[in-house]
Amino acid sequence: MTESDSFFETPSPTKYKGIWSWLITMDHKRIALMYLFVILFWFFGALILGLLIRTELMSVGRTIMGAQTYNALFTLHGVIMIFLFIIPAIPAIFGNFLLPIQIGADDVFFPKLNLLSWYLYILGSLFAVSSLFFGGPPDTGWTFYVPFSVSTKTNVSATLTAAFILGMSSMLTGLNFITTIHRMRAKGMRWLQIPLFTWSLYATAWVQLLATPILSITLLLVLFERIFAIGLFDASKGGDPILYQHLFWMYSHPAVYIMILPGMGVISEIIPVFSRKSIFGYKAIVASSMAIAIAGSLVWAHHMFTSGMSDVAVFVFSLLTFIVAIPSAVKVFSWISTMYKGSILMTPPLLFSLGFIYLFSVGGLTGLVLGSAGTDIHVHDTHFVVAHFHFVMFGGTGFAFFAALHFWWPKIFGRMYDFKKAYVAATMIIVGFIFHYLPMFILGIMGLPRRYYDYMPKFETGNMLAGIGGYILIAGIALMFFNLFASFKNKRDAEADPWGGTTLEWTVPSPPPLHNFIAPPEIKDYPYDFSDVIKKFKAESTG
């Protein structure tokens, strides 16, 4: 294996060179990298928007912006983070790169469709940007609740179109992954020999297919309302605004699992590698992924306890919400049990994973506070909700994304980064994160509503603390990416298996060659068998 054989040097199709070898490539690895850079761009943008919001909230009254700008910023922060970052981040980048390799295939089943998904993503993001400059940025929040989203004069239509197109992109990616997993596994890989990251993508893909069309039609209907004023959600014309909320959450709650399941898959890969121990409860993790996908589709109305529903419905949805907590907890227990009596090797990806487990647990448990109807009435639409979903989405998926970046960075780019800076960055991110979001729980219980531009003086201390935490958090993220990008100066000399992993991606060179495998992959009976890894490390330490 020489350096020039990697996928960076061999374009596919071979006839194109330079920029075209990327823009019209069919190679899943190149498409994954194109996703990486576009998604990072949006992530940084939305981070800055978030920081501006929190800066505005640091003191009572006007701090740096007016109320309309504030409304536009939190809407765009939500839309970009949800539709352009969290939903595609792990599946589109790491899923695209690793799923075919993990199952021993040379590409996804529909390579052209894969490229089309990327272009749909770009098109959707262009619509999102255009709403910034034409007709006034949207001010509805990312939930587009009627009747405001129909009556507001700002350019909500462009944002709706953006979300519609991005939904299509995400759906096609899911379709591609399911077909790939069904049809392209290497000979000898049965269902219970598939690595857990791929399993989590499989469960995610089903939720993408199941739920996204409902969002598409709902957003389309709002768009029609804005153009034709049919009145389907307009109470004065016979429509029912609550129905909009049902339809919206029918997608958007399962979407929460689209966001978190791939993150859980990442953690399930990282924990056993650095515990040098087989994952505890492989089948339980697989089953819980599928259980989350199914049960998570049946809990949407817990977002609407205060919107007006029958008591029976409230009771049923509250109960179902508690049931979803079980498979999530099964996973947490499996990760902890994997580490129990393992020989733990501390590395940056493991530190991020530990952060994930802790922060996700806090997020999950506070979710139960919101899921039980009684307490929800008290904290509904307060900062408590904001803190809860940021613990799950950012502390969960965000941290899994950072962990995945550090775990697979040497595999993708063939370069290792500096560990010391990575540790400092991870610590700053975790500390800043807790400082940033913990005060919001307390503010929420005290009664500070979310999305408000201004507040009473008694909330100022908490908001000030949250703002300071936010700056620490952002500084940590900046250091982390600086450190990762600084690795491009290093020589491309990462080993095929720098960590001691057992899944197939660690058997191919870093970065992988165009067709992923030089020789047909050897499929192990069980993907997390560490006996060879331990033997290898023992031999190294004694010899």
Added chain:
Amino acid sequence: METHSDTKGARLGMWLFLYTEIMLFSGMFILYAAYLHKFPTDFIEGGKELSLVFGSVNTIILLISSFSVAASITALRKNSRGLAAGLLAAAVAIGGIFLINKYFEWGQKIHHGIYPNAPALVNGPTGENMFFGLYYVITGLHGIHIIIGMVLLSVCLVMILKNRIHSGNDGILENCGLYWHLVDIIWIFIFPLFYLII
């Protein structure tokens, strides 16, 4: 990348896609169900105003077109290319007739002052406003799907004539045919909900 000739896989992908289409329409059927429950009498009144003749004719010709697409695949497998192409062309033509019918039907309604946000609807019974609102949205989206289906079948037709699709390679035709059947079956559900509810 090497090209796959795994028609089973391609068909799986197509079925998954059709599934998303069903979910798309089911979102609107949920709206229909909710509003039917809320305004049963207004929906019945609304149904009486739609022309049963137009609806029935469209249903029958769409069923015929589905048959001709299915027959076209069989013809292709039996190596009668001309017949396959002819049947496919017939299906596309029927799609066109369906749309023309729809055009006249909509035109008639609009002429009578029944269209989204029309004064007659907004000031009339609220349930009828919902009924016709859903009627326009659902049949409109279905019409768009008919157009997409016609484009797909036309592409297949050209590919058959250029011998790019033949008895050994009929996966694309089969998948496009599946799409056409889906559009047909969605209409089978739309028809009773709007025309037969009296």
